[in-house]
């Protein structure tokens with residue numbers, strides 16, 4: 296028998312190492328365009344700040360010359376001489392501070408707004424995707440694109456604009472000042488500096504690679520912890536998980552320590568290099584001063600300007616890594632933002648409710664899940680559901696029963712064959728109308744949201760009046776127990792409906808489905824997670840709700856399908872038998888065999904874990 300274990304996405308062919316997505320400049324431009332004015336202003340301010348920074352060393356040098364001379368004269372003369380350059384310098388500092396404030400403030404604004412519109416656009420796009428898309432991507436991975444990737448892209452963007460502009464302007468400007476101060480010293484510096492910066496950049500990129508590996512290892516360990524903690528009930532039984540996490544954590548610690556060692560070496564070496572340059576400059580500069588080619592102020596200017604060049608070049612080398620990371624984070628965000636689903640959420644024909652019968656036919660449907668293309672789940676499956684009748688699908692687990700329901704909801708498209716509603720192919724009908732107005736879907740585990748019972752039911756038909764909600768709840772036999780709660784319909788359901796019992800949850804879900812007055816009810820193992828008593832209560836409500844509707848009842852427990860007009864036994868993706876309960880029993884085939892198995896005492900056939 297086919298195992299009922301859902302394939303983990305990572306094992307499916309769709310999750311095979313995919314090529315890195317391309318960065319989509321057009322999509323980025325669309326996000327950036329509304330911010331263009333603020334961005335241009337930020338660029339202008341950043342350039343201004345950088346140009347002022349270029350002036351600072353020269354003015355500092357002038358001040359130092361005054362100071363050097365002043366030390367030999369009296370106080371008054373010194374003050375008179377020193378005030379103008381000091382004031383000029385102060386003015387320059389203030390203006391520079393103002394510009395810095397301006398461009399950083401503007402740039403964060405632009406960054407945040409672009410990030411927010413990226414998040415919103417991505418989220419909206421994710422919501423539109425096919426169910427098959429969510430089979431192929433883990434939720435955590437999608438959430439990471441919304442959070443971490445957008446964040447990374449935003450910081451890179453801000454950094455590249457601010458640091459990139461500043462550093463390149465400053466480096467260029469300061470090299471010019473250096474040359475004006477002392478061509479000879481400059482040539483000397485330009486010989487040494489690139490070699491040092493190059494060595495630093497190489498070492499830096501090694502460190503970044505180490506850091507990335509360490510981060511990936513942390514993520515791996517976190518993933519293990521996440522999986523284990525999230526499935527504590529299952530994991531309880533296995534001690535292996537503990538060792539697994541400890542081993543991953545150990546490896547992660549080792550990597551981080553190696554990274555720490557690398558950072559320490561880098562810091563030590565770069566300190567040595569920077570101090571060496573200062574020493575060398577003073578040493579060589581001193582000899583020029585002795586030959587009267589350089590004033591003390593010029594030497595000071597030269598020192599400060601050369602430091603600026605060093606810092607700028609180091610920044611630029613770091614920025615290269617940031618550009619790569621930012622682009623790939625952005626590419627991951629834009630990839631799903633511009634992805635078009637195979638089945639759009641809305642669009643297509645509808646059938647007016649007064650002429651809607653609810654006649655459903657599956658015609659020679661074959662299907663395999665997109666994540667497992669070579670593995671047929673349904674083969675040449677045909678089934679007719681006459682209006683107002685109840686048809687049950689039973690069979691061994693993994694036989695494809697839930698898949699039939701998923702196809703009718705149009706979560707997936709059949710690989711071959713067609714499904715019709717009142718003679719019209721559902722592929723030509725509006726999916727949101729089909730799901731929202733025609734089919735009421737009740738699954739084994741109803742999903743309730745962390746809000747009031749009222750809102751949870753109203754979710755079936757946004758805008759429904761309170762009266763309609765009450766009526767639907769009465770039809771689902773839920774009104775009684777809801778009103779018995781102290782807060783009645785205002786009772787807030789805990790996360791995933793934890794404040795309600797299984798049977799109550801299921802009846803709230805039924806009320807939600809009935810609120811849209813669906814012509815078709817799709818019950819996928821609606822009672823199989825319940826105990827016998829709750830099952831009876833829900834069963835009664837379901838039978839009442841089934842009146843006058845076309846019902847597709849999927850069940851593993853045969854006790855619930857006895858009353859169906861027709862029972863289809865589905866095994867291995869094919870229809871094995873069709874008939875009423877009595878007919879199938881008399882026939883003595885698979886159904887009769889399943890009946891005997893379930894009647895026998897002993898463990899019920901568990902649904903796959």
Ligand code: ADP
Pocket residue numbers: 297298299300301302430664666667672690691692693694695696697698699
């Ligand atoms: P049943 O409801 O009869 O237990 P299902 O329709 O759930 O059977 O599953 C039929 C087969 O399809 C099984 O082999 C199952 O592993 C596979 N399957 C179900 N859902 C998916 C999915 N989302 N992606 C890939 N395979 C799936």
